[in-house]
Amino acid sequence: MTSALISAAKSNREPFPVPEGTLQGLSIDNLIFGLHGSELKVLLIKHGEGIREGEWALPGGWIKQNEDLREAASRLLRDLTGISHPYLEQLKAFGKVDRYPAERVVTITYYALISADQYPLVAGFSASDASWVSAFDTPALVFDHKEILTYGIQLLQHQVRHKPIGFNLLPEKFTLLQLQELYEAILNIKLDKPNFRRKFMKMNLLTPCNEKQKGVAHRAANLYRFDKDNYSNLTEQGFSFEV
Amino acid sequence: MTSALISAAKSNREPFPVPEGTLQGLSIDNLIFGLHGSELKVLLIKHGEGIREGEWALPGGWIKQNEDLREAASRLLRDLTGISHPYLEQLKAFGKVDRYPAERVVTITYYALISADQYPLVAGFSASDASWVSAFDTPALVFDHKEILTYGIQLLQHQVRHKPIGFNLLPEKFTLLQLQELYEAILNIKLDKPNFRRKFMKMNLLTPCNEKQKGVAHRAANLYRFDKDNYSNLTEQGFSFEV
DNA sequence: CAGCTTGTGGTCAAAACGACAATAAGGCTA
DNA sequence: TAGCCTTATTGTCGTTTTGACCACAAGCTG
Numbered sequence: 001m002t003s004a005l006i007s008a009a010k011s012n013r014e015p016f017p018v019p020e021g022t023l024q025g026l027s028i029d030n031l032i033f034g035l036h037g038s039e040l041k042v043l044l045i046k047h048g049e050g051i052r053e054g055e056w057a058l059p060g061g062w063i064k065q066n067e068d069l070r071e072a073a074s075r076l077l078r079d080l081t082g083i084s085h086p087y088l089e090q091l092k093a094f095g096k097v098d099r100y101p102a103e104r105v106v107t108i109t110y111y112a113l114i115s116a117d118q119y120p121l122v123a124g125f126s127a128s129d130a131s132w133v134s135a136f137d138t139p140a141l142v143f144d145h146k147e148i149l150t151y152g153i154q155l156l157q158h159q160v161r162h163k164p165i166g167f168n169l170l171p172e173k174f175t176l177l178q179l180q181e182l183y184e185a186i187l188n189i190k191l192d193k194p195n196f197r198r199k200f201m202k203m204n205l206l207t208p209c210n211e212k213q214k215g216v217a218h219r220a221a222n223l224y225r226f227d228k229d230n231y232s233n234l235t236e237q238g239f240s241f242e243v
Numbered sequence: 244m245t246s247a248l249i250s251a252a253k254s255n256r257e258p259f260p261v262p263e264g265t266l267q268g269l270s271i272d273n274l275i276f277g278l279h280g281s282e283l284k285v286l287l288i289k290h291g292e293g294i295r296e297g298e299w300a301l302p303g304g305w306i307k308q309n310e311d312l313r314e315a316a317s318r319l320l321r322d323l324t325g326i327s328h329p330y331l332e333q334l335k336a337f338g339k340v341d342r343y344p345a346e347r348v349v350t351i352t353y354y355a356l357i358s359a360d361q362y363p364l365v366a367g368f369s370a371s372d373a374s375w376v377s378a379f380d381t382p383a384l385v386f387d388h389k390e391i392l393t394y395g396i397q398l399l400q401h402q403v404r405h406k407p408i409g410f411n412l413l414p415e416k417f418t419l420l421q422l423q424e425l426y427e428a429i430l431n432i433k434l435d436k437p438n439f440r441r442k443f444m445k446m447n448l449l450t451p452c453n454e455k456q457k458g459v460a461h462r463a464a465n466l467y468r469f470d471k472d473n474y475s476n477l478t479e480q481g482f483s484f485e486v
Numbered sequence: 487c488a489g490c491t492t493g494t495g496g497t498c499a500a501a502a503c504g505a506c507a508a509t510a511a512g513g514c515t516a
Numbered sequence: 517t518a519g520c521c522t523t524a525t526t527g528t529c530g531t532t533t534t535g536a537c538c539a540c541a542a543g544c545t546g
Contacts, residue, residue, distance in 0.1 A: 023268060026349060065347060069338035093336045093351045095312035104308060106269060106351075108336045162405060177523080194525075195504060202502095218522040219511040242485070420492075437494075438535060445533095461491045462542040487546100494541075502533065510525070516518090 022062035025104055028072045029060035029145070031091060031111040031152040032081070034119065034132060035169040038181040041132040042149065043081075044141070057142045058149070059130070060107065073110035080130065087113040087168035091152050099144045111152050113168035136188075160186050161243045164205060167226040173209050175221035176200065183243060203241070205231055265305035268347055271315045272303035272388070274334060274354040274395040275324070277375060278412040281424040284375040285392065286324075287384070300385045301392070302373070303350065316353035323373065330356040330411035334395050342387045354395050356411035379431075403429050404486045407448060410469040416452050418464035419443065426486060446484070448474055 032043040044056045059080050063072040070088065078084055088110055095106035133139070135153055140146070160166045166182050167174075180196045183189070200206060207227045212220040231241075275286040287299045302323050306315040313331065321327055331353055338349035376382070378396055383389070403409045409425050410417075423439045426432070443449060450470045455463035474484075 023347065023349070025266060026269065063338075066340055068340055069336060069349065090335055092333055093312060095306075095351070097309055097311055104266065106266070106312065108338070108349075158405070162401070175524090192504065192506085193523090194506085194527090197525075199503085216523080217513050219513085219524050221524055418493090435535065435537085436492090437496090437537085440494075442534085456493095459492085460544050462493050462544080464493055490543105490545080492542085492544105494539105496539075497537085499536095500534080503531080505530095506528090508525100508527075511523085512521100513523105514519100514521075516520095 019062055021065055023065065025106060027060055027062055027100075027105055027107045028069070028076055029058045029107050029109045029148060030073055030077055030080075031058060031109060031149060032077065033111065033113050033135065033152075033156065033169065034116055035182055035185060036116055036132060038185050040135040040185045042135040042138065043130060044133050044138065045080075045130050047142070055142045056133075056139050056145075058109075058145045069108055070110070073108075077110075077112055081114065081119050083112075083114055083118055087165060091148070091155060094144055094148060096144065101143075107148075109148050109152070111156065113165060115169055115171050117171040157187055162241060164226065164231060164241045173211065173223040173225055175213055175223060176206075177221060179224075199243070204234065205241075262305055264308050266308065268349060270303055270305055270343075270348055270350045271312070271319055272301045272350050272352045272391060273316055273320055273323075274301060274352060274392060275320065276354065276356050276378065276395075276399065276412065277359055278425055278428060279359055279375060281428050283378040283428045285378040285381065286373060287376050287381065288323075288373050290385070298385045299376075299382050299388075301352075301388045312351055313353070316351075316355075320353075320355055324357065326355075326357055326361055329361075330408060334391070334398060337387055337391060339387065344386075350391075352391050352395070354399065356408060358412055358414050360414040400430055405484060407469065407474060407484050416454065416466040416468055418456055418466060419449075420464060422467075442486070447477065448484075 034041050043059060045059045047053055047055050047057060059076065061076045063069065074088055077086055091109040091111045093106055093108045097104060169182055170178055176197050180191055180193065184191055205227050206224040209223040209225055211223045213223060277284050286302060288302045290296055290298050290300060302319065304319045306312065317331055320329055334352040334354045336349055336351045340347060412425055413421055419440050423434055427434055448470050449467040452466040452468055454466045456466060
């Protein structure tokens with residue numbers, strides 16, 4: 001990332017001036033989730049200049065005249081993390097009259113799920129610019145960003161039980177225990193290992209890699225990958241994912 | 244509804260001029276669902292003047308400077324139907340660059356569920372202005388409204404299975420068969436009567452009214468109402484609604 | 487009254503769930 | 517190398533839920 005981009009991203013949440021060639025009164029904010037160890041984290045930006053210096057915010061920015069909403073969210077995510085094809089879905093538009101200082105700004109929020117191996121470190125940004133924070137225990141956030149986060153977590157908790165999106169938080173190859181810990185982290189629950197395993201295996205959504213975990217000080221687990229194609233087949237037949 | 248309001252609503256989807264005192268480049272569109280008999284319907288507006296004359300569209304309008312997004316959606320719904328406290332949730336923001344002619348307009352869509360007894364007839368509008376159309380079989384719609392409808396139906400089908408929102412489509416007091424037919428209509432499936440009944444009763448979400456159906460040419464069924472308070476209690480205890 | 491339609495309760499086998507015991511497979515350490 | 521420790525994986529079993537279907541009840545209609 002060029003330093004111009006970094007500087008743009010750093011100041012992208014500052015009230016004014018809004019860059020030329022972008023839509024007025026409309027912004028994008030991204031809720032970027034990651035799973036670190038077995039903790040659900042969210043990527044926050046610390047404002048480096050201006051009035052909001054030192055405060056934490058969701059990464060966001062403005063929408064260009066000639067780009068779709070999703071494109072804008074995707075571009076902002078890419079500029080920040082370098083990730084080009086994330087799992088990215090619209091969360092909600094937030095538009096309370098006074099949510100943003102000085103001017104009426106409606107923000108359209110997206111949430112992204114990225115896996116730790118796609119984005120092991122905060123590249124381009126120093127640790128003081130951006131950092132992963134426990135999603136359930138963040139510092140105070142600017143504007144209505146806390147409300148956005150709370151809403152996003154609730155949606156994530158709901159979605160993860162009803163759609164197979166959790167895989168996006170894992171590396172391509174993963175063990176069943178990793179998958180289980182993902183659910184435990186997001187939903188704040190404890191699950192029974194043998195039962196969880198059977199339930200998932202019966203869905204026929206996991207393809208064994210015929211490979212084992214490496215570098216662990218105990219019996220190595222089998223690695224699996226999410227079988228997207230079979231998921232498409234199954235959903236066409238009326239299959240519904242539920243955990 | 245005054246004729247001024249009617250006229251405003253009639254022309255509210257015409258490209259320009261946009262009324263003074265509203266946000267630029269941002270509109271609201273409402274997806275209003277109703278259950279008529281046992282068919283899922285959606286409320287559409289036929290454009291009465293201008294270029295789009297005769298074409299069907301979702302009812303919508305512009306957002307005032309001093310009103311929240313939800314307020315705007317709620318006001319537009321109220322002006323159209325007279326209903327003040329509908330079930331109303333944000334659907335999604337649609338913002339493709341060319342979705343709207345001549346100018347970039349992002350629209351934030353809401354979906355409402357209203358019961359036939361709240362809105363038995365199209366009041367204020369003549370039948371040629373607004374009408375209930377089968378949600379699964381509509382005429383062609385302007386702009387990207389068909390896409391919005393498709394997305395809305397999918398969300399409704401998902402939500403209705405995972406949250407007790409279906410009740411909003413029924414009158415306050417309803418029979419179990421009405422409830423079952425609601426699910427059959429929205430999900431396009433057939434359900435077993437005794438099993439459906441037991442499943443629902445076990446959830447403890449229905450309070451018997453100790454009243455029976457009237458005016459039917461067969462054995463009268465018991466009437467129930469949705470127990471919102473108990474639903475709150477149960478969800479706090481980790482209860483999750485699934486049909 | 488017989489006949490029709492819908493409501494409501496019962497049954498039963500199959501499947502799913504949940505708790506927990508038992509065994510397998512590795513690496514580690516003495 | 518022999519145990520020890522940790523995690524993976526399989527098995528078992530009683531309970532609950534599901535789904536298909538039968539039977540009877542209740543009320544209106546002719």
